[in-house]
Amino acid sequence: LFAVNVKWGKEKFDGVELNTDEPPMVFKAQLFALTGVQPARQKVMVKGGTLKDDDWGNIKIKNGMTLLMMGSADALPEEPIARPVFVEDMTEEQLASAMELPCGLTNLGNTCYMNATVQCIRSVPEVKEALKRYGGALRASGEMASAQYITAALRDLFDSMDKTSSSIPPIILLQFLHMAFPQFAEKGDQGQYLQQDANECWVQMMRVLQQKLEGIEGDTVMETDSGATAASSKKKSLIDQFFSIEFETAMKCTEAEEEEVTKGKENLLQLSCFINQEVKYLFTGLKL
Incomplete structure (x- = not known):
């Protein structure tokens, strides 16, 4: 694992991590996160050659060395409209x-x-x-x-x-x-x-x-009365709207029969299915 400097135009990024045990494409992905330049548009030059995508070749990396990157953060140009191709002539x-x-x-x-x-x-x-x-x-x-x-x-x-x-x-x-x-x-x-x-x-x-991800206003997701009240005071996230499951819980102390059952509600993002030797179908696991 090395720490290198990358010069890109007028900008310079110091101490960028570079792991030669991983393919150069991983390092280019880090540069993309820093600069916004797509890996396909990057040209990274170092003493000894230009970085490829899949292997380091004969390039020797040292701590503190400076790499020069060229490439713009503009979107890749769209491919030209191709002429009609018959099914028989198509590639996979x-x-x-x-x-x-x-x-x-x-x-x-x-x-x-x-x-x-x-x-x-x-x-x-x-x-x-x-x-x-x-x-x-x-x-x-x-x-x-x-x-x-x-x-x-x-x-x-x-x-x-x-x-x-x-x-x-x-x-x-x-x-x-x-x-x-x-x-x-x-x-x-x-x-x-x-x-x-x-x-x-x-x-x-x-x-x-x-x-x-913010929730969708006026969505058609079914809500209980209590859920609608809560949504009016605090906007739900989209995940809560489409993935949240409301459970009704009942807790009772088995060692004190005189105590009343405590009931409540809670929201979770997944429904557990318990698996054992008797469970052969999904419904049976959910019922447990």
Whole structure:
């Protein structure tokens, strides 16, 4: 792990972390977070050559050295309109696009837990639309910084996924997820990322979006009277509107029969399904 300086035009970033055990694309993703220059538009030069995307080649990195980056933060130019192509002449990628197959996410080394979570969230139209309206930048500081840059990275990833049917490597989102929740960055003895629990990733992503996505006014989500009253005094987040489950609880002391049952209500973002040897169907687990 090295600390290097990066000069970009008139700006200079000191002490940028660079890990040569990871592909250069990961370092370029960090530069993207700092400058807003897409990795595809970056040209990073160092004594000994220019950084590639997949390997370091013969480039030798030292602490404190200065790298020169060229590239503008402007959006990539759109591809020109292509001439009509017949189905028989289409590549697999073009055929998938014509059949409106969903975009896939590349497994970056035991990251299927995150990919599954992202695809599940993307299947909710209201969340996609709320992310399109979200104006937070990828660069942030302060107490809520991690929630902002993860939400912004998810927004940008969805935008990229809407424009292609090919598989996309979610490098930037993975980097930010590791920064905010280091448990997902754990590695094994061979340096590979360890497998993680998809439900844990889902819970963390829901909490992040709960903080950043505002609710929809006048939505048709069914509410109880008490829920409507609470919403009028405090605006719900979009996650609360579409994912929150209200439980009615009843607590009784089994050792004191004379005590009355204490009733209450609480809101959670997931419904637990208890699994044991007698549970064969989802309904049975929920009933327990």
